[in-house]
Amino acid sequence: MGVFLPLFQVLILLTARSNSHRSSKPRSASTKGPPPQKSPSGSPRGRQRYAPGSSKTPQRSNAKRSENSQHDNTQDVLPEIPPLTSPDGPFPTLFTCRHTYEDTLMEEISRHDLPSVHTTSPCPGLVYVEGLLDDDSSAAILTDPVYALQSLPNCRILECQNSIKGLARAIAETPAFCDLLAASPRGSLASIHAIVPGMCKGQKDPIWQRRSHLVADAVLEIWKKQFPAARKQPSSEETNQETKLPVLLLQILLLSPDVAGASLAACNNSQQPSTGQQRQQHGWWPNPHYPVGMALVDITTQKMPSSAYRKLLEALACMGTQPSSGDTVVDLGASPGGWTAALLLLTAADIVAVDRSPLDPKLMKNNRVTFIQGDAFCFEPTTTTATWMVSDIIAYPERIVELVEQWCGLVHNMVVTMKFQGTAPSWDELDRALQVAESKGYMARAKHFFNNKNEVTLMLQQQQHKVDKRTTLSSPAADASADTSTGSGIPSFYKPAFERYLNTVKD
Incomplete structure (x- = not known):
């Protein structure tokens, strides 16, 4: 009996230690996976997390960020809610x-x-x-x-x-x-x-x-x-x-x-x-x-010589027209060939590419591309078949004004990028370029698109040759995930709830 009593006490001590360890662990409804996390005291729950004026509104983040990615998915910055409008206005x-x-x-x-x-x-x-x-x-x-x-x-x-x-x-x-x-x-x-x-x-x-x-x-x-x-x-x-x-x-x-x-x-x-x-x-x-004014411009079916092609496609979507079969497009400052490659893929036009440096080797071999090596500012078309001029030349804004004036009257349509020095736009030069085009009988519009950086895109269309084809950028080259059932080329995540472009509206 004297032997069993100490053993009984040892068992009691071991059982008490085991229970103390078990009680220190969080309880979980499942034996698999991490234990459930409780919300901090006073933290908004459910849709109240996003209630206007909440000081604890969450900001979602995505760790997988590509530095060169066109799309920024890193963070949802929740907006400041503006005041509600009254029935009588004013309306912002x-x-x-x-x-x-x-x-x-x-x-x-x-x-x-x-x-x-x-x-x-x-x-x-x-x-x-x-x-x-x-x-x-x-x-x-x-x-x-x-x-x-x-x-x-x-x-x-x-x-x-x-x-x-x-x-x-x-x-x-x-x-x-x-x-x-x-x-x-x-x-x-x-x-x-x-x-x-x-x-x-x-x-x-x-x-x-x-x-x-x-x-x-x-x-x-x-x-x-x-x-x-x-x-x-x-x-x-x-x-x-x-x-x-x-x-x-x-x-x-x-x-x-x-x-x-x-x-x-x-x-x-x-x-x-x-x-x-x-x-x-x-x-x-x-x-x-296009919702929020953004067109689908990603080409994923082939590798493009540069990402600059997106700016051109945004401009064509904004204009509502694009080169067609029988048109000749002059691409000034074409190397390495991003704009030329996009035109080949999405249109049936022929391209005259002008630059001091050659294009991507595949483009140089394309029978729809005529490459002319030289200064883009000195080139003048030698044929009357040129109907478009596009340019993404890196130059001072003053030179772009000169370029627009030089080409007015030579082609029916122009898409020209004006790049700025420093961080501020050159408003005076931009106004000059638009005024020059208007004085020559062109309808002129300038836009800073989603794919523009410190630059804007000029879109010029000659009055007597203005044809609104109401085109939307949709082709086999578009992202395979895009929903093109309406012909809009808008990816499914930006697709409007209801969209019908009226064929009966003709200009």
């Missing part, structure tokens, strides 16, 4: 732009010296403008800023807590929207763009994207029951209609799960000559084809 205008160029766009707006106009940037890629009035000349002056990719005019900032259908109803029942739709003929609503701020950064999976589409779908369902303008035209009317239909675009910008900016506007496609400060743009504005 929102512009999208390439992220990191918000200050440049605000500087461009401030150059017009309009005391009533105030600008802020609530999140990357978005500029919020107050003080633009319909009866004010400032609205005309700021119709189409160079550094703006897209416009959301007369935007309503609306809210509905915790309800997709409630937010959709608030948009659909906006009196001004209902009045415009009621006064428009059947089939006028051409597009609905469901957008979120992360799209302005080129993100492929931006936060709230799916929710924005659900809101847009719900708005469309409400309007289809009430307004013929939101319904598709019968085929007989499509073929027989002689008058132009207005092209209406609804843009829904989700600023939080419960707050949205909504803009319903008629898209302009002006072909009138432009002069002075109130320059009338050619091409669509707002752009009904």
Whole structure:
């Protein structure tokens, strides 16, 4: 008995030690995987994490970042929620732009010296403008800023807590929207763009994207029951209609799960000559084809000589036209051949490439390419078949003005990049280039596209040869993941909830 008592005490001690170790480990509902993590005390949960004004709004990150990647998926910077608009206004205008160029766009707006106009940037890629009035000349002056990719005019900032259908109803029942739709003929609503701020950064999976589409779908369902303008035209009317239909675009910008900016506007496609400060743009504005003003321009089916081709494809998408069979395109400063390769792949045109350095060896062997070695500024076409001139030459802005003046009258269409020195745009030289082209009978437009850096792209079209083919960049060379069922070439993650380009609208 004296032997067993110490053994019994030892067993008790061992059992107590085992229990103490077991109680120190966190309990888990599963024997596999890490233990569940509890939310910190007081931390917002569920959709309250994204509630307006929350001080604990999360910022998602993606560790897999490529330094040279076109798309920035590193972080979702949640926007500052602007104040809600009253039914009587005033209503702000929102512009999208390439992220990191918000200050440049605000500087461009401030150059017009309009005391009533105030600008802020609530999140990357978005500029919020107050003080633009319909009866004010400032609205005309700021119709189409160079550094703006897209416009959301007369935007309503609306809210509905915790309800997709409630937010959709608030948009659909906006009196001004209902009045415009009621006064428009059947089939006028051409597009609905469901957008979120992360799209302005080129993100492929931006936060709230799916929710924005659900809101847009719900708005469309409400309007289809009430307004013929939101319904598709019968085929007989499509073929027989002689008058132009207005092209209406609804843009829904989700600023939080419960707050949205909504803009319903008629898209302009002006072909009138432009002069002075109130320059009338050619091409669509707002752009009904591409949400936030960004076209699909990635070519993944083959290796391109350089990534600069994206700038050219964005310009062609913005112009709504591109070289066709029988056209000859002069590519000045073509080496190593990014623009030439894109033209070969996406058009049936012949290319005359001019540069001091040869192109990529594959391009040099292509029978549709004629290479001329020499100074691009000294080259003049020796044939009347040249209809396009494109150029991505690295040169001072003054030389680009000279280049535009030299080629005016020699070709019908031009796409020319103007590169700037330092960090600020050369506004005076840019204005000079546009004025020179306009004085020679060209419609002139300049845009800072998503793939532009410290440069802008000039798009010039001769008046008497202006043909709006309403093209959208869609080809076998486009990203295989793109949804081209509508012919829009817009990747699925940027595809509008409802989009129909009216074949009956002819210029």
